[in-house]
Amino acid sequence: MDELRHLIREAVDAKKTTYKDLSIAIGKNHAYIQQFVERETPRELRERDARAIVELIQGAAAAGEAAPRRAPGFAPQIVPGEQLVGHRDLPIFAAAQGGDGHVIVTFDAVEYVKRPSVLEGVKGAYGIYLTGSSMIPAYEPGDMALVHPHLPPTRDKDVVLYHVPPANDAEAIIKRLVSFNDREWTLRQYNPFLEFTESRVEWSFCHRVVGKYSAR
Structure with missing residues (x-):
């Protein structure tokens, strides 16, 4: 020490x-x-x-620069206003805190918002109101994660993992994807800082987070 x-x-x-x-x-x-x-x-x-x-x-x-106020790999993309598309048609779902840092996502839209250009024309794109503190400072409670459900898993990107195809109420994990292989995902959270693995068999569905709207 x-x-x-x-x-x-x-x-x-x-x-x-x-x-x-x-x-x-x-x-x-x-x-x-x-x-x-x-x-x-x-x-x-x-x-x-x-x-x-x-x-x-x-x-x-x-x-060669100051260490950021965040854990390694934290680089969320905040979507600027000029990149918003005019149509208010992006469904936003609510998440409730579950056990072990998991959330329960209810796939019944609580509102619709303007979508960012990165999700323009993307079938099945959606947002999730986040809860819990495990991803602070990347995501604060009340922030809205913007999700592209068709992009492939990519290292050092934030993802939403599901046990089953998202429908009705589904258990999910929202974390940073550090790496993956045929058997497991290696995930990272920031608060407290922790890296851990989850089975790809148990968490078969991986959706990419492509940005966020900060809590209003």
């Missing part, structure tokens, strides 16, 4: 990151890492938090 404290202090002094950014990246209050370094409270970090901090600092050093 002393080596980690030294690494953090050097990165902050070199303005590669800040105590606040590192704290938020692992889902803690803004002073958590500063207290860890300067007051040794707590005396030790959890292994996954320590690993995430090292990766953030190393990534910032490699890029």
Whole structure:
């Protein structure tokens, strides 16, 4: 832990990151890492938090710029107003919090909104009002994920996974897709930072998130 404290202090002094950014990246209050370094409270970090901090600092050093206030791989696309299409025909569904970071999506549109150009003419495109905190800061509760159901799975993109074809009420996972093979998906969430795997047999349907509307 002393080596980690030294690494953090050097990165902050070199303005590669800040105590606040590192704290938020692992889902803690803004002073958590500063207290860890300067007051040794707590005396030790959890292994996954320590690993995430090292990766953030190393990534910032490699890029030659400040580490962002987010976990590795967080790059959501916010759709600017000029890219909206005139027709208000994109159905938006509601999601309710389920267990283990899952959500229950009800496929009965609660409203229709203007669709972004990336979804213009896409059959079956939709949006989901998000709930829960596992994807903060990429997605805040109340944000609307914009979903293209026909794009293939792609690494380092956000996805919605379903057990069954989306219809009526369906259990879903909304995470960052880190990698995948014939047997499993490797997924990432940000709050708390965690990477884990899920079976492709159990979660057979993968829809790509192509952007978001921020909560109003």
